[in-house]
Amino acid sequence: MAGEPRDSGGLYAFIINGMLAMFPGSKGKSMLSAEVTVVKPSRRREERLPADIRARYGASGNPERALCRIIDVSKHGARLEVYCDLPLATSITLKLPNSEALGARVVWSKDFEAGCRFNEPLSDDELEFIFRKGNA
Known part of the structure; x- marks a missing residue:
């Protein structure tokens, strides 16, 4: 005012x-x-790149069978569209097409979306591959 x-x-x-x-x-x-x-300043430590990639995930050591869509991604995490509730702090394994599985932990979840932090940051090459695949 x-x-x-x-x-x-x-x-x-x-x-x-x-x-x-x-x-x-x-x-x-x-x-x-x-x-x-x-x-307002962003709470994120880095900018996220838009993506639109169909992927699979498994929770708590289960195989990667549940479907999800990666909405955006950074070196340290991703925002997922999921089709069931993912509780906070759930450990997941995210499997991208033609890629190795990525370990991650759910840091927020709301209305069929979840944010996860990767256990290990992505390399520049991995991030570029995901970005290209999601924007092809």
């Missing part, structure tokens, strides 16, 4: 969403209108 402007030696100061903003002015002769957008 904007506060009352204060004349500060030719500068007008406003408090906008808890931040100080200063603008030049000349004793009420000029008018200023501004729109401020607050962007």
Whole structure:
């Protein structure tokens, strides 16, 4: 919310969403209108690449039989579309087509989506392969 402007030696100061903003002015002769957008920083440690890959996973040491779709991926994790509930902290094995199985742990789950963190980060080559396959 904007506060009352204060004349500060030719500068007008406003408090906008808890931040100080200063603008030049000349004793009420000029008018200023501004729109401020607050962007929340991402909680992710790295950007995720979009993907659309059908995959399989197995939970708690079971074979990779359940179907899922990888929605996006980074070196350290992926967001999955799943067809059943995956409880937090569940250990899964994610099997991509023509790829080795990846160990991961579920870090969030909501409305048929789950985020998992890989036990070992993907190499640049593995990440590029997954990205190309998902955007082919």
